Amino acid sequence: MRVKNFHLGHTLESGQFFRYYKKDDWYYVTTGDHFFRVRQEEEILKKEGAPLRVVKRFLGLSQDYEHVLSSFEDPLIKNIQQQLHGLRLLEQNSWECLCAFICSSASNIPKITKNVNSLAQSFGVKKVLGNEVSYTFPRPGEMKDDEKIKSAGVGYRAAFLQALNKTITEDQLSQWPQLSYDALLEKLMSLHGVGEKIADCVALFAFQRFEAFPVDVWIQRIMEQHYTGPVRPWQVKGFAQSYFGRYAGYAQQFLYHDGRRKIFNSRVKLLR
DNA sequence: CTCCAGGTGCTTG
C-alpha cells in the first residue's frame, strides 16, 4: 500500500513498542493475535501475515499526521520533526502495553523486550510466518502460573503482573477508551505498580491520548536542559502539556527518540 | 564486586 508521512523505522524503533525485530530488511511484529512482517521502500509499505486494516491501525496510519505536525510552534520540535519525519505513535493492544510497561520500571529496553517475549513464550499462542516463529501475548487472566511469571526474569514486578492478571478483564479494558484522559489515568494508577509515568505511557501508546506526557529520567533530563531548568517531574509534565498543547505526547516521543539517538551516536563515537 | 536501569510504594522528616 502507499503511505504518506510515515517512517516505519522511526516509528518502531522509538521505544514505544518492544515486540519487533528486524531481519533481512523486514520488521517482524507481534501484537494482539497477529504476527506479521512489514517493510518500507519510499512511500510503499509491504506487509505479510495480517489483514491490512490490522496493520494500518496498529501503525497509526489513520491519524491526521499533518494536523499533528502543524500544531507545533516550538523550534526544537520543528527541527526534530524534520529529522524524524514520519515517526508515529502506535495504537497498541492495551493489555500488552500495560504489562510491558509494568516491566519497564527500573529496567532498560533490551531487558523489557526479553521479559515480554518470555511471558509470551510461556503463556501465548505460537505463530509461524515463513521460517520465523513468534508467540502472541496472553490475554488477561491467562498468566496463571506464578512460577512461570517469575521465570520470565521480571523480578519484583512478578507480583504486580500476578495481581493485574487476576483483576483486569477484557470487559473492563473495552470500556476504557470511552473515559476522559483524567479518568483513564485514575483507573490506570489505581493498579498496584502503575504510577503516573506508566499510566501516561499506556494512555499514550494504547489509548491515543495524545495529551499524555510520560516523564521518565530521559525526558526529565531533556526537558530540564532545553526548557524548564531543574524542576520536579510533575512540573515538567504540566509545563509540557500547556506549552506543547493537545499533541504533547507526540512532542514527548520526538524528544525521547531524538535524545536517545544522540546519546547512542556519541557512544559509538567514543568507542573508536 | 559495584553501579545502574522508560519507576513505584512505603516510610520518615
Add this chain to the structure above:
DNA sequence: CAAGCACATGGA
C-alpha cells in the same frame, strides 16, 4: 509535599 530507600534481575 519531598526525600530516602528497597525492590529482582542482568549487563557493563
